[in-house]
Amino acid sequence: MQRYFVDQPASPKEFELPKDIAHHLITVMRAQPGSQVEVVLADHRVYLATVTATAPARVKIVKDLDRNSELPLRVTLLCGLPKTKEKPEMIVQKATELGADKIVFFESARSISHWAKQKQAKKLARLQKIADGAAEQSHRNRQSQVTYSPDLTTALVDNPADQRVVAWEESAKQGETSALHQVLTKMTPGQSLVAVFGPEGGLTSQEVEQMQKAGVIPVGLGPRILRTETAPLYFLAAVSYASELAVNHR
Amino acid sequence: MQRYFVDQPASPKEFELPKDIAHHLITVMRAQPGSQVEVVLADHRVYLATVTATAPARVKIVKDLDRNSELPLRVTLLCGLPKTKEKPEMIVQKATELGADKIVFFESARSISHWAKQKQAKKLARLQKIADGAAEQSHRNRQSQVTYSPDLTTALVDNPADQRVVAWEESAKQGETSALHQVLTKMTPGQSLVAVFGPEGGLTSQEVEQMQKAGVIPVGLGPRILRTETAPLYFLAAVSYASELAVNHR
Numbered sequence: 001m002q003r004y005f006v007d008q009p010a011s012p013k014e015f016e017l018p019k020d021i022a023h024h025l026i027t028v029m030r031a032q033p034g035s036q037v038e039v040v041l042a043d044h045r046v047y048l049a050t051v052t053a054t055a056p057a058r059v060k061i062v063k064d065l066d067r068n069s070e071l072p073l074r075v076t077l078l079c080g081l082p083k084t085k086e087k088p089e090m091i092v093q094k095a096t097e098l099g100a101d102k103i104v105f106f107e108s109a110r111s112i113s114h115w116a117k118q119k120q121a122k123k124l125a126r127l128q129k130i131a132d133g134a135a136e137q138s139h140r141n142r143q144s145q146v147t148y149s150p151d152l153t154t155a156l157v158d159n160p161a162d163q164r165v166v167a168w169e170e171s172a173k174q175g176e177t178s179a180l181h182q183v184l185t186k187m188t189p190g191q192s193l194v195a196v197f198g199p200e201g202g203l204t205s206q207e208v209e210q211m212q213k214a215g216v217i218p219v220g221l222g223p224r225i226l227r228t229e230t231a232p233l234y235f236l237a238a239v240s241y242a243s244e245l246a247v248n249h250r
Numbered sequence: 251m252q253r254y255f256v257d258q259p260a261s262p263k264e265f266e267l268p269k270d271i272a273h274h275l276i277t278v279m280r281a282q283p284g285s286q287v288e289v290v291l292a293d294h295r296v297y298l299a300t301v302t303a304t305a306p307a308r309v310k311i312v313k314d315l316d317r318n319s320e321l322p323l324r325v326t327l328l329c330g331l332p333k334t335k336e337k338p339e340m341i342v343q344k345a346t347e348l349g350a351d352k353i354v355f356f357e358s359a360r361s362i363s364h365w366a367k368q369k370q371a372k373k374l375a376r377l378q379k380i381a382d383g384a385a386e387q388s389h390r391n392r393q394s395q396v397t398y399s400p401d402l403t404t405a406l407v408d409n410p411a412d413q414r415v416v417a418w419e420e421s422a423k424q425g426e427t428s429a430l431h432q433v434l435t436k437m438t439p440g441q442s443l444v445a446v447f448g449p450e451g452g453l454t455s456q457e458v459e460q461m462q463k464a465g466v467i468p469v470g471l472g473p474r475i476l477r478t479e480t481a482p483l484y485f486l487a488a489v490s491y492a493s494e495l496a497v498n499h500r
Contacts, residue, residue: 068473069472069473069474094483097474097475097476097477098476098484099472099474137475137477138475138476138477139473139474139475140474177495177497178495178496180491180495181491181495181496220495221490221495222319222349222491222494222495223318223319223494224319224347224348224349224388224389224390225347225387226348227347227387227388230344230347233344233480233483233484233487234348234483234487235487237483237484237485237491238487238488238490238491238495240471240472240484241430241431241472241487241488241491241492242491242496244428244472244473245428245431245470245471245472245488246427246428246431246492246496247427
């Protein structure tokens, strides 16, 4: 069923839809009075709703579907700004599908791209729209938030977390299992996790050192060299596997 | 260091490079006599080699680097043919990076695309080239093989494996942990694993039933709806996490 995010409190039970959603639901999807739709309200809960009018479009909440598809951990990705326009778009779309809470692009030492100040808002708006579409399509309860930081230091300061890791090829195995597995198995549902990824060409050893001094843990993502847009997706899948599939379910 | 796959036995120790590799190494990368390069020979081992001549280009094996970046499990993906040309390309590139042994596109009940017989060889050659490039770039020891099957039955018959799973949204949790975790934890290094993925719109329940009768295990990939090109990448990352990062290392 079609799902929409509506920034509206769970009460009142009947309300008018914002213009863009109304256009998609009525004009594109050809909904009629009586058509059913899922809406995620400001409380991040999924409700079944019925269309009550089409001009203007109004829906009435039928019931709380009590569905949750959010990762148990709140994951923020800090991604070194890639070279091309397509890669941030792909990272945002796929990371939203895979459950990221927030995606931050920062200018890393080896980033070739630079977002001029006057273009940042427009670029972010475009990426946020991709995130919002992916959140609907993947049936999330939350829309990933996309932001920009001028540099790594700002990105780290602006995004505190219970645990912080950096994807680092040269990360050695520490102890019996990998550093990533050790971090993930000690985290508990509701905790926040920041993960840092380099741009093409990777992070510099100074950047990694700076992070290690700040307590960010270097983690390997297996023995293959992953592209800058593939590493965050591997990471989110690993978080899902470890926290949603490999754990005991009550 | 630049890595090339050369279909050539490990002896003799000095040999002429194939034309396409010679062109890339000498013309694009501007290698000189004495330049070093990694070559993966027909034995799937990685060797350090030195350029001994440039016209024609020749290299001499220096030593076996004894590096292995292959997944412990040999994974074959059977992917329902997606609608657009871009999605198979993305699946092939990313799945190669993430360690797939073989990628098979098959015409699923809901596949909208169809590969006419006379176009199959050309389409496969293009995808194989993408796979070969991704194998070099991600420093694999093997190049993922890309093939085509006219239908699911053929794809399954042509690809036997120690374990077979199908990504199925409606797969229930079985027992304490997920079906995927149960499959992965009982597999041992060297075993083969086939995983089936639907096209846009998913597999039909008849297709899933047919597979279940043949012993293919339905597995869920978490609570979010993944696009047809995202599910295989999640799967490979989960296999890597379970078999390379979450296991005890000797």
